[in-house]
Amino acid sequence: MNGGTRKVGIVGWGAIGRTVGGALAAGEVPGAELVGIVDNRPLGDAVPAPQLAMEEALAACDLIVEAAGQGVVREWGEAVLASGTDLLVASTGALTDEELAKKLLTAGPGRVYFTGGAVGGLDLLQAVRAMGPLGEVTLTTTKLPSTLEQPWMDEETLARMRSASGPVEVMRGTARDVPVRFPKSTNVAASVALAVGDLDAVRVRVVADPGAAHTSHVIEANGPQGSYRFEVRHVPDPGNPATSQVVPYAVLRSLAALAGRRGQIL
Known part of the structure; x- marks a missing residue:
């Protein structure tokens, strides 16, 4: 500039x-x-x-x-x-x-x-990464079932999500795998992986919850540098519930x- x-x-x-x-x-x-x-x-x-x-x-x-x-x-x-x-x-x-x-x-x-x-704590994860690799990083993302439906899902998975009365795990994988399968709903997984510096080091769970009034992301990271936990709960955008407001x-x-x-x- x-x-x-x-x-x-x-x-x-x-x-x-x-x-x-x-x-x-x-x-x-x-x-x-x-x-x-x-x-x-x-x-x-x-x-x-x-x-x-x-x-x-x-x-x-x-x-x-x-x-x-x-x-x-x-x-x-x-x-x-x-x-x-x-x-x-x-x-x-x-x-x-x-x-x-x-x-x-x-x-x-x-x-x-x-x-x-939609996620915080990335600056701290980048700082911690400069001290050496973290041993374990996990992300659990919870959203309304309707925002997680994807064309690749089979009828059994869709029926399980649509009829759920409580939280249902939809996918478990790495930050390399999950954003590809949920391109509009899991950019947070990629953001955490970019901060950590390793797509395969971030283990991701995607959970559908019909009672989720908020979209939530829980990040936990552990290593010789220390232990870290971040939790955010967002109101979904009313025009596009797949995106946090x-x-x-x-x-x-x-x-x-x-x-x-x-x-x-x-």
Whole structure:
């Protein structure tokens, strides 16, 4: 940055994009301006900035915010960075593809940034990792059954989830496996793995609970450095219950840091 205003384009005008875009358009992020919106659906005239094709956004913006899912990161991530535009990724689950991760982390001249989204404690896990690898890291994510249904599930699994009267484990695996199977619901697993530095070291449980008024994520980590436990309970977004309501505000916090807001804890 050279002290000018960050010209921001948002990819995706859904639950995350609308909140982020509305705040930018209202001037709530000093040093950042909403220049355009990229979405493959016709948005009409009720949006606060022009609807652009991705190529137009790359020509007009110096920062792209991905708010539309892992597929956007896979399809456009490298091209965004190669154009010299920076990229803020909300769908960290895309980075479980190690080849893609390597490409993004070595591409340029644009820079790639990630937002913690619906989980905290990542900065501490990164600090602990600098002391040496952790022995055990687990994540348990609990959500409403309807937000976890996937096309690959068989009828028996779907029936078990739909008829459950209490918590039901839907999948158990690593942070390499789980975000691929739940691309809209388990970006937290990838975020924890990025902080820890090892996709296979993070063991993940996905639980469906019909009584879950909140989406919860419980992270536990142990090693010679110490023992750590973080638990967050979020209100789901009313328009998209697969996303926690806090996620767009985490994106806005990251945007504020990139725009150079003073006095912010990073």
